[in-house]
Amino acid sequence: xxxxxxxxxxxxxxxxxxxxxxxxxxxxxxxxxxxxxxxxxxxxxxxxxxxxxxxxxxxxxxxxxxxxxxxxxxxxxxxxxxxxxxxxxxxxxxxxxxxxxxxxxxxxxxxxxxx
Amino acid sequence: xxxxxxxxxxxxxxxxxxxxxxxxxxxxxxxxxxxxxxxxxxxxxxxxxxxxxxxxxxxxxxxxxxxxxxxxxxxxxxxxxxxxxxxxxxxxxxxxxxxxxxxxxxxxxxxxxx
Numbered sequence: 634x635x636x637x638x639x640x641x642x643x644x645x646x647x648x649x650x651x652x653x654x655x656x657x658x659x660x661x662x663x664x665x666x667x668x669x670x671x672x673x674x675x676x677x678x679x680x681x682x683x684x685x686x687x688x689x690x691x692x693x694x695x696x697x698x699x700x701x702x703x704x705x706x707x708x709x710x711x712x713x714x715x716x717x718x719x720x721x722x723x724x725x726x727x728x729x730x731x732x733x734x735x736x737x738x739x740x741x742x743x744x745x746x747x748x
Numbered sequence: 749x750x751x752x753x754x755x756x757x758x759x760x761x762x763x764x765x766x767x768x769x770x771x772x773x774x775x776x777x778x779x780x781x782x783x784x785x786x787x788x789x790x791x792x793x794x795x796x797x798x799x800x801x802x803x804x805x806x807x808x809x810x811x812x813x814x815x816x817x818x819x820x821x822x823x824x825x826x827x828x829x830x831x832x833x834x835x836x837x838x839x840x841x842x843x844x845x846x847x848x849x850x851x852x853x854x855x856x857x858x859x860x861x862x
């Protein structure tokens with residue numbers, strides 16, 4: 634069973650461009666979580682999605698950031714008009730369906746560098 | 749809000765040394781506590797967990813005990829190996845639902861010398 638897949642692993646963008654980060658959850662997992670790790674800091678929660686629904690986006694910046702998890706295909710974290718402060722590692726995690734807490738399995742992350 | 753504070757790194761030890769990485773937390777309720785490990789180039793992996801006071805989590809020779817009175821969850825290992833070199837994150841969740849967000853500490857980088 635393949636783990637959580639994220640691509641690309643490294644992404645370089647110039648200021649003002651768009652960044653698209655993809656996350657394929659583990660097989661059978663319908664819950665996806667995105668976290669951001671700024672340099673020298675811990676991971677911070679951004680958004681929690683189930684298929685076709687955003688459940689909790691309380692950690693997402695109000696502007697330029699959006700996330701989706703369509704019925705088919707990977708979850709996408711989209712950052713429009715990137716700025717240098719968006720440079721970070723973005724981690725996706727997935728868990729099985731259910732109302733109680735299940736272990737979140739993490740992907741290897743996408744390291745975004747904004748020039 | 750809830751938070752986790754852990755020992756700053758980097759920590760460098762010789763092989764077979766005793767390891768302690770300190771972790772304290774602030775939470776309004778009764779959180780569950782975790783230690784995650786991140787090996788170079790990989791995602792975070794759950795190392796161990798404890799869901800209530802006085803529980804001891806253990807895995808791969810690592811242990812941590814949930815101490816409510818001191819709000820701590822220190823990670824220990826009696827004899828470290830070179831393969832333990834990684835970044836270690838202390839973390840908590842409030843509640844125990846699928847919507848529970850993990851709150852992480854800033855991570856402690858551990859390097860073990862042969």
